[in-house]
Amino acid sequence: MLANRHIIDIEDLSADEIAHVLDTADAFAEINERPIKKLPTLRGRTVVNLFLEPSTRTRTSFEIAAKRLSADAINFSGSSSATVKGESLRDTARTLSAMSCDLVVVRHAFAGAPRMLAECMDGCVVNGGDGMHQHPTQALLDLYTMRSRLGSLEGLRVGVVGDICHSRVAGSLVPALRMVGASPVLIGPPTLMPAHPGALGAEVVTDLDSVIGELDVAYMLRIQMERADGMPFPSVREYARLYGMNRARMSRMRDSAIVMHPGPMNRGVEIAADVADSDRSLVLEQVENGVAVRMAVMYLLLGGDTGE
Amino acid sequence: MSRSANPSHTILQGGRLVDPSAGLDCVGDVLVSKGTIAAVGAGIETPKGARVIDCRGKVVMPGLIDVHVHLRQPGREDEETVRSGTRAAVKGGFTAVCPMPNTEPVCDEGAAVRFLVETAQDEAHCRVHPIGALTVKQDGRALAEIGDMVASGAVAVSDDGSSIQSAGMMRLVMDYVKRFDIPVLSHCQDDSLVGRGVVNEGFVSTKLGVPGWPAAAEELSVARDIRLSELTGCRLHLQHLSCAGSVELVRQAKSKDLPVTAEVTPHHLFLTEEALLSRAYDTDLKMNPPLRTADDAAELLRGLLDGTIDCVATDHAPHAPHEKELEFELAPFGTTGLETALALVVTHLVHSGRAGWGHVVAWMAHGPRAALGLPLVTLTAGSPADITVVDPEMGWTVESDCFESRSRNSAFAGASLRGAASEVLVDGRLALEGGRVVDL
Numbered sequence: 158m159l160a161n162r163h164i165i166d167i168e169d170l171s172a173d174e175i176a177h178v179l180d181t182a183d184a185f186a187e188i189n190e191r192p193i194k195k196l197p198t199l200r201g202r203t204v205v206n207l208f209l210e211p212s213t214r215t216r217t218s219f220e221i222a223a224k225r226l227s228a229d230a231i232n233f234s235g236s237s238s239a240t241v242k243g244e245s246l247r248d249t250a251r252t253l254s255a256m257s258c259d260l261v262v263v264r265h266a267f268a269g270a271p272r273m274l275a276e277c278m279d280g281c282v283v284n285g286g287d288g289m290h291q292h293p294t295q296a297l298l299d300l301y302t303m304r305s306r307l308g309s310l311e312g313l314r315v316g317v318v319g320d321i322c323h324s325r326v327a328g329s330l331v332p333a334l335r336m337v338g339a340s341p342v343l344i345g346p347p348t349l350m351p352a353h354p355g356a357l358g359a360e361v362v363t364d365l366d367s368v369i370g371e372l373d374v375a376y377m378l379r380i381q382m383e384r385a386d387g388m389p390f391p392s393v394r395e396y397a398r399l400y401g402m403n404r405a406r407m408s409r410m411r412d413s414a415i416v417m418h419p420g421p422m423n424r425g426v427e428i429a430a431d432v433a434d435s436d437r438s439l440v441l442e443q444v445e446n447g448v449a450v451r452m453a454v455m456y457l458l459l460g461g462d463t464g465e
Numbered sequence: 466m467s468r469s470a471n472p473s474h475t476i477l478q479g480g481r482l483v484d485p486s487a488g489l490d491c492v493g494d495v496l497v498s499k500g501t502i503a504a505v506g507a508g509i510e511t512p513k514g515a516r517v518i519d520c521r522g523k524v525v526m527p528g529l530i531d532v533h534v535h536l537r538q539p540g541r542e543d544e545e546t547v548r549s550g551t552r553a554a555v556k557g558g559f560t561a562v563c564p565m566p567n568t569e570p571v572c573d574e575g576a577a578v579r580f581l582v583e584t585a586q587d588e589a590h591c592r593v594h595p596i597g598a599l600t601v602k603q604d605g606r607a608l609a610e611i612g613d614m615v616a617s618g619a620v621a622v623s624d625d626g627s628s629i630q631s632a633g634m635m636r637l638v639m640d641y642v643k644r645f646d647i648p649v650l651s652h653c654q655d656d657s658l659v660g661r662g663v664v665n666e667g668f669v670s671t672k673l674g675v676p677g678w679p680a681a682a683e684e685l686s687v688a689r690d691i692r693l694s695e696l697t698g699c700r701l702h703l704q705h706l707s708c709a710g711s712v713e714l715v716r717q718a719k720s721k722d723l724p725v726t727a728e729v730t731p732h733h734l735f736l737t738e739e740a741l742l743s744r745a746y747d748t749d750l751k752m753n754p755p756l757r758t759a760d761d762a763a764e765l766l767r768g769l770l771d772g773t774i775d776c777v778a779t780d781h782a783p784h785a786p787h788e789k790e791l792e793f794e795l796a797p798f799g800t801t802g803l804e805t806a807l808a809l810v811v812t813h814l815v816h817s818g819r820a821g822w823g824h825v826v827a828w829m830a831h832g833p834r835a836a837l838g839l840p841l842v843t844l845t846a847g848s849p850a851d852i853t854v855v856d857p858e859m860g861w862t863v864e865s866d867c868f869e870s871r872s873r874n875s876a877f878a879g880a881s882l883r884g885a886a887s888e889v890l891v892d893g894r895l896a897l898e899g900g901r902v903v904d905l
Contacts, residue, residue, distance in 0.1 A: 273792065351671040
């Protein structure tokens, strides 16, 4: 069981609860290896994937997770703009609540929308990414992936590289790393830094090469050109030269160090193709682990008990 | 005395009379004869048939004016009208308001000003002094017919709500307006720095993951307009200052005797961006300009106390609930203010001992009228009988469901305040009696 009914900010979980989610995910990861990958645990429960911003991979991951737990998973797509859809988010929330949905995963273009949803409905709300704010299950699956490969999270030096200011992934991952005792560092040009990096609890470095040798994890963020108002760097070429992960940079990392990316990747921009396909890249493990971690989250939120 | 009676004499007895312009701060009576103050002093004889208002324990001051309100008429009568907005005004102790021109359609020509003036004659509970637009449709491209608007009753001009982005256009406007000896009211905002900003840029914008709005976006525009006032000689009134840097720029301008005045809102004085941490994504806290830091609020107060800032104005911005309840980034900016401003100032500044009643008169009666070049209203014989009576001890809680305003959005909902207007006279007419709005 978790103390909060919703997971909207990563801070809705305590450090102990994060560990509990990861431990629970271990059990589900094992299920995912079986030929028959289905448990009856959430039979009769209704999970709605309310995706009001285009997304395929996250929505699919949640849908698979719900179905493997035998929940009835329904996808509800639309636009974040009430004026387009003709119904306010509050009314959508009340509608879903009236239909007795047990858990809603919400993806929305604007920060704070999952909280608004949670205020208006009885079921659990999981933030599947809101604007530039947070994406807590991504942080959980990233921690799970780091822990699986590197053993302990305590003291890990994790460089989060790139478009920090527009990144909801960084918005959850950086506080999560702090909570589990890792040491995050934000790396990128000042034009892609948040106004107050201290609010995320991390130091800032603008020169990737100055810290490359001390990183246990290089977490490469997607460059989100569609979000930026005016180009925050002169060219893709210059960005890749200063902040892209390529063979030469990877060779200067510790032998045990890994490269991660939340996807979808811009190959040749923040991550070179050969790095993405190398055995130090955990990109596909992240995707794989995402299902187990989301199963764990749904299971724990809907009153699951890990005692076997 | 029945409510409907409208005697030709009214006497306010035994109140504390406060008017620094008349050197007045003593207990006494005010005799109103029709629309004019007939006598001020101690022990004035009550004329036969006069209405007597017992003001013992209360503060009697010149009628307050709010030089920055949005009455939404024409166009958004679901949010506010001349009638409901002026009811809110007298409820909050004001005897006059200046509605901004960003209505639908924009008040950018003489006919639109005349519509407001005529509507006010029939519907308004207090005086309404319209503000005309600077540019046609407030789009910053072509001069509006300012002469026609002034002739029709506009007392100043502004593109409030939007901000003229081109310095060249602003210079043209100010050169032209100078001819009418009225101020340009400037909403200072450099759009290229604001971008999609919705809260102060910094800790809170990062924490909430919403686009930030740096103080520099205001300060640059304040600096530009002050410089253009110096260049053109046009009077400039800076609206709703929100940050410390702006206060310093105004202080410098005043030290050079430039014709520059400024206002501050209660929400920028008494709230900070910190409120958005405990009330995350509460759209009632979404303002333009945004709530700033505690340091900014402290400097705004310092500027008000030392006279750098001339007045308190509310930027009363009523909004329909279905719009204010949208996602934070989609919801409109603004809070209502007419019914809370006086009580906030009294609670936070007078009762705390940081300011006196003379300051309240300076900031909410004399300062704003002087800024707009309107004749002062005073507690002296011969002055128009626009009078505000305040019960300083009246404790109340802000309940937006009880507003006279048609809208419910208030950044101060739930606040416990001490002090409220009990009586308001507008042109000698009792518009508020015992804290209740008197129907027309």
